[in-house]
Amino acid sequence: MxxxxxxxxxxxxxxxxxxxxxxxxxxxxxxxxxxxxxxxxxxxxxxxxxxxxxxxxxxxxxxxxxxxxxxxxxxxxxxxxxxxxxxxxxxxxxxxxxxxxxxxxxxxxSCGADVVMVHPSIQRVSALKGKRIAVESTAVGALMLSRLLEVAGLEATDLVKVPLTADQHVQAYTAGKVDGVITFEPMASRLRSAGAHQLLDSSRFPGxxxxxxxxxxxxxxxxxxxxxxxxxxxxxxxxxxxxxxxxxxxxxxxxxxxxxxxxxxxxxxxxxxxxxxxxxxxxxxxxxxxxxxxxxxxxxxxxxxxxxxxxxxxxxxxxxxxxxx
Incomplete structure (x- = not known):
């Protein structure tokens, strides 16, 4: 996928x-x-x-x-x-x-397929400061992270970036190794099943x-x-x-x-x-x-x-x- x-x-x-x-x-x-x-x-x-x-x-x-x-x-x-x-x-x-x-x-x-999924304790983008966020070392991952920081009003140093490939996202979240994940389907659905909720998606960034x-x-x-x-x-x-x-x-x-x-x-x-x-x-x-x-x-x-x-x-x-x- x-x-x-x-x-x-x-x-x-x-x-x-x-x-x-x-x-x-x-x-x-x-x-x-x-x-x-x-x-x-x-x-x-x-x-x-x-x-x-x-x-x-x-x-x-x-x-x-x-x-x-x-x-x-x-x-x-x-x-x-x-x-x-x-x-x-x-x-x-x-x-x-x-x-x-x-x-x-x-x-x-992409109009929602790319998402930021986070622990339910994180209810606002500003609350991401100091949190561990898993993201792929790809251009798309970097683009979504860049936009996330912009919306949250944070600098790159305000987050702990955890480079992980997409197939590692669900396991890392369920094991408590990260607080949030920048990912896409079908990982997003699996993360929802694991209790994560969607904080942001690509519908905010058309084109x-x-x-x-x-x-x-x-x-x-x-x-x-x-x-x-x-x-x-x-x-x-x-x-x-x-x-x-x-x-x-x-x-x-x-x-x-x-x-x-x-x-x-x-x-x-x-x-x-x-x-x-x-x-x-x-x-x-x-x-x-x-x-x-x-x-x-x-x-x-x-x-x-x-x-x-x-x-x-x-x-x-x-x-x-x-x-x-």
Whole structure:
């Protein structure tokens, strides 16, 4: 479930030799299906639904599952895939690390899926001073922590930051090792069951945490056709989710390793932009994603996750979206 698996070492992992020579001109021959790297994060799940419904053929696109987005980035660098589902902050890290990636689709915007869960004795954000807060050493973790400190009126030194990966969050809280956790589903639901309550969520910070389909700048003619079909299949799956949510959740439950009810609950924490909304995210003189990237880049630079302001030239590619109606 963790699309935010640790980008170990931040930029170091991307600029060390692991991604050496990582231009994407070596993408697959045009006769092969488009290979798309992703993990089971709920925001990417409609690609699986599109395949399940027959809107995405194996001859067009193959969904290649990886355990983390770091692995997906490495697959892009190694030319074993032509597209990858990533968070916007990961896309910015990759671009600074040498990968010329662009966003061709906005999957989702976190609108409550990312949360600050705390012990019930903590009722106000100001009460976090001196408390132990578990957070992943990722860009998303840093962004949420930065916003939390801003809302609470605290400095970074006012909290005890406990770096933990998402799979450690519930155990650390139940063992009393931390007073609060910056996390996301399904860990948030498990923490609620353990008595924690939600102090803050990402609905307060629109446009901060966004998932995109990243592509390289060079995809052959057949690859472009495959990408258009993939995007078309994605929006057909989105229409199915909206028209028949229970059926969609039932089909996705095995992929998510959740009950159908929990799948629907997980979707409530994210906003899924329509094709028309994707046009606003990616097209026009001032794409919404560009504005989000400027904000995220500034926060990442302040948190020392980027060396400087990110280059955003060519970031948005609306070419593969359905024609506006």
């Amino acid at each position: 963790n699309r935010r698996a640790v980008l170990a070492g931040g930029l170091g992992a991307l600029s060390s030799g692991l991604l050496g020579g990582a231009g994407l001109s070596g993408c697959h021959a045009s006769s092969t299906p488009l290979r798309v790297a992703l993990n089971p994060w709920i925001g990417y799940a409609l690609l699986f639904l599109a395949r399940e419904l027959g809107h995405l053929r194996e001859s067009t696109a193959r969904l290649v599952e990886f355990p983390s987005n770091t692995a997906s980035l490495l697959a892009m660098a190694n030319h074993s895939v032509s597209a990858a589902a990533l968070t916007l902050d990961e896309l910015l890290l990759a671009r600074e690390g040498g990968l010329d990636l662009r966003a061709a689709l906005v999957f989702d915007e 901060l945490i966004v998932d995109v389909l990243a592509i390289g700048p060079e995809i052959g003619a057949s690859g472009k056709a495959h990408l258009r079909e993939l995007v078309r299949g994605y929006f057909l799956a989105l229409a199915h989710l909206r028209a028949q949510p229970e059926d969609a959740a039932r089909r996705l439950a095995p992929y998510q390793q959740l009950s159908a009810t929990d799948v629907l609950e997980a979707f409530r924490g994210i906003r899924l932009p329509s094709a028309a909304e994707n046009q606003r995210w990616l097209a026009g003189p001032e794409p919404q994603l560009l504005r989000s990237a400027q904000t995220v880049g500034r926060l990442m630079h302040g948190a020392r996750l980027l060396r400087g302001a990110p280059s955003l030239e060519g970031l948005c590619v609306p070419d593969y979206l359905p024609e506006p109606t």
